[in-house]
Amino acid sequence: MSINKLHLDQFLLFGDSITEFAFNTQFQQTQDRKYYKDGNLDPMHQQFSMGASLMSLYVRRLDIIPKGFSGYNSRWALKILPKLLEIYTNVKLSYIFFGSNDSCMGERQHIPIEEFEENILKLIDIYKQNGVDKVILVTPALFNGELWNVQKAVEVNQGYTRSNEDFEKYGAVLEKIGTKLNLPVVNLKKAFKEYAAKNLDGKWQELLCDGLHFSGYGYHAFYDELVETIEKRYPELGPKEVPYNLPNWRDVEKDASNLDL
DSSP: OOGGGOSOEEEEEEESHHHHTTTOSOOOOTTOGGGEETTEEOTTSOOOOHHHHHHHHTTTTEEEEEEEOTTOOHHHHHHHHHHHHHHOOOEEEEEEEOOTTTTSBSTTTOOOHHHHHHHHHHHHHHHHHTTOOOEEEEOOOOOOHHHHHHHTHHHHHTTOBOOHHHHHHHHHHHHHHHHHHTOOEEOHHHHHHHHHHHHSTTOGGGGBSSSSSBOHHHHHHHHHHHHHHHHHHOGGGSTTTSOOSSOOGGGSOTTOGGGOO
């Protein structure tokens, strides 16, 4: 591949805070003290980063574009996506990960489930209008209200409440849309339960750092399921199938003649 192909195709990660924090290596379970030293998170014990891992997996193959917006819902996402696709014009793959805030019973964030379904369909249509047909839907994961309600007591007392029951309802909408439009769906509730059973003696709470956002374990579960979904449903965009950009250094001519435009 020649040097005029330096503008790589793009993988757009589009979602809320869980996407915004996907490169954070400092979150960890607040209840797990083995990661702490003198009361502070030990910098030598950093968590798994999904964003960085995707970057590494697709290095010189796809540019990973993280566009996460903390606290945002699907209604607000509709305002953002058209502008993003004006900026990022080589998007070949994207996920849509909203629902954790839409399902929140709070005046500012909450989106009725009927509108949520309409908004997701509109987002998919925006992608199609911009030539992006490889889209993955991601459901809300699991919620540990016992931990979140203590850490976010002020918000909870203002009426901003979440539940696993509502997460499941909004996730079911995404599953329904996926079936209807033949789009892949990453079911994070299922993925979390399976990951915890295999790696954490069933303690799914350890996949969450504060009851809502993901610890390194949660991001690892997300990463595994996402990559598996890509390889299964969009195999041509799997990390082993996308061409490596520019020759390996061992194949570059000493005078760089095979790097000319």
